[in-house]
Amino acid sequence: MGSTSGGSTGSAADARDRDGEGRARNARPRDGLGRPLPYGADGVPRQPEGVVRTPEETVAEAQRLLDEGRPFHAHEVFEDAWKSGPDEERELWRGLAQLAVGLTHAARGNRTGGARLLRRGADAAEAWVSGAGKALPYGIDVAELAAWARDLAREVERDERAVDAGARAPRLRGARPGP
Known part of the structure; x- marks a missing residue:
């Protein structure tokens, strides 16, 4: 822990970025796929954490980030929805976050992790739709999205x-049509 004399602590742990509640927050810049860059490097803007959005705002913001090639950042938007939304929707948002992370890993070249997360996200979102009895939650075509994820998982494993x-x-x- 830190020194009580008011001097420098010298501890690497004390130098970590912290939020107002003392939780560690890494302020290092990141690239578009969420990989940390060296301090001082130009990165892409980070998604603020803990933002409460309507489901429609969540879908629109996540789609914008996905279209920009920033699935890691879209995952953070879905994660906010999963953490702040109603309990009965948590699995939907968690599944969508997993799809975004699967695309992130596939884009980083992690074939195994990418394929696994794409399938896991597809399964979670489909299971939520089946259990909730909602065909198109917030206009999201979960069946098409799951088909996209499984197709991409197969491609990632082959290529x-x-x-x-x-x-x-x-x-x-x-x-979205084809590859």
Whole structure:
């Protein structure tokens, strides 16, 4: 812990970025796929954490980020919805966050993690739709989105190259045509 004399603590742990409640927050800049960059480097703007949005605002903001090739940042938007929304919708938003993280890993070249998370997210979102009895929650075509995720998972497993996140971003409210 820190020194009580008011001097420098010298501890690496004390130098971590903290929020107002003392929780660690990494303020390092990040690239479009969420990878940390060195302090002082130019990164892309981070998504603020803990933002409460309507479901429609969540879908629109996540789609904008996906279209920009920033699935890691879209994941953070979905994570806010999963943490702040009603309990009965948590699995939907968690599944969508997993899809965005799966695309992030696929774009980073992590074939195994990307394919696994794409499938897990598709399964979670479909399970939520089945349990909730809602065909198109907030206009999201979950069946098309799950088909997109499974197709991309197969492609990621076959191909050695990382995918272009912006070019392969899904349409949350209607599938994007082909690869």
